[in-house]
Amino acid sequence: MVYPLVWMIMSTFKESGEIFKTAARLIPDTFTLENYKTGWQGFAGYGFGIFFKNSFIIAGISTIGAVFSSAVVAFGFARCNFKLKGFWFACMLVAMMLPFQMIMIPQYIMFNKMGWVGSYLPIIVPQFFGQGFFIFLDIQFMKGIPRDLDEAARMDGCSIYGIFARIILPLVKPALVTSAIFSFMWRWDDFLSPLIYLNDPMKYPVSYALKMFSDPTVGSDWGAMFAMATLSLIPIFLIFVTMQKYLVEGIASTGIKG
Incomplete structure (x- = not known):
């Protein structure tokens, strides 16, 4: 499982033309950092620093929106009573199960009519309306929190918003961190959405920019591509x-322990 990753990292220190000629050997004959230099320069005058900045903007803002909005929706399902609650919960589950390919074309038509194509809005804005997986995860945590805490807060004069902000959010921190990790990772690795909606190289994220090193008609700069792909792994790894502690706790737990 680890070997392909190790092979890619070691290939970044080989000359681009030697990568596949010496593919059977991990250790390069001559170490070189030229692939990192070439890769960081990017293409067509756009350096990879721009693409990393774009990826951080997309992943960072999307993560904030997805985590907060999902927590709000989950609080409504877990703690509030309203009409058609079961129906809307079922709709949320169905939407979570739909593959992106089924809604890809209708979404594009809608965003195109709104004039959003060519910007980050189609990628970022939907994250501010809750994500099914994160909502479901937060609900399981919130259901494990004793309702006595809500009643005690109400007796002290706390409103429903105060209960959410002061009681619920601190207790579901593992679920929020888990949601943030997955959201950041999914947005950072997302290739299809930028491919559909972005048409300006100045706005490309890393996931899409890596493709620019591949040109079957002329030749692909595999060394530079592997070098930038290796650098793109660093944020996720960190x-x-x-x-890691919150990730394990968020997935393994379903509520607080007393």
Whole structure:
């Protein structure tokens, strides 16, 4: 499982023309950092620093929107009573199960009529209306929180918004961090959405920019592509290392323990 990743990383230190000639060997004959230099320069005058910045903007804003909006919706399902609650919960589950390919064309038509195509709006704005998986995860956590805490907060004069902000959110921190990790990772790795909606190289994220190194008609710069792909793994790796405790707790737990 790890070998392809190790092979890619070691290939970044080989000369581009030697990568597949010496594919059977992990250790390059001559170490070189030229692939990183060439890759960072990017293409057509656009350096890879721009693409990394774009990816952080898309993934960062989308993660904030997805985590907060999902927590709000989950709180409504877990703690509030309203008409057709079961129906809307079923709709949420059905929407979560739909593959993106089924709604891809209707969404494009809708966003195109709104004049959003060519911008980050079709990629970022939908994240601010809740994500099914995160809503379901937050609901399971909130259901494990004793309702006595809500009643005690109400007796102290706390409103429904105060209960959500002061009681619920701190107790579902593992679920929120887990949602943030998955959301950031999915948006960082997303290739299809930028391919559909973005047409300006200045706005490309890393996931889409990596494709620009591949040109079957002329030749692909595999060394530069592998080098930038290796750098693109660093943010995800750091997030997993620093947030591993919350990730495990968020997935393994379904509520607080007393």
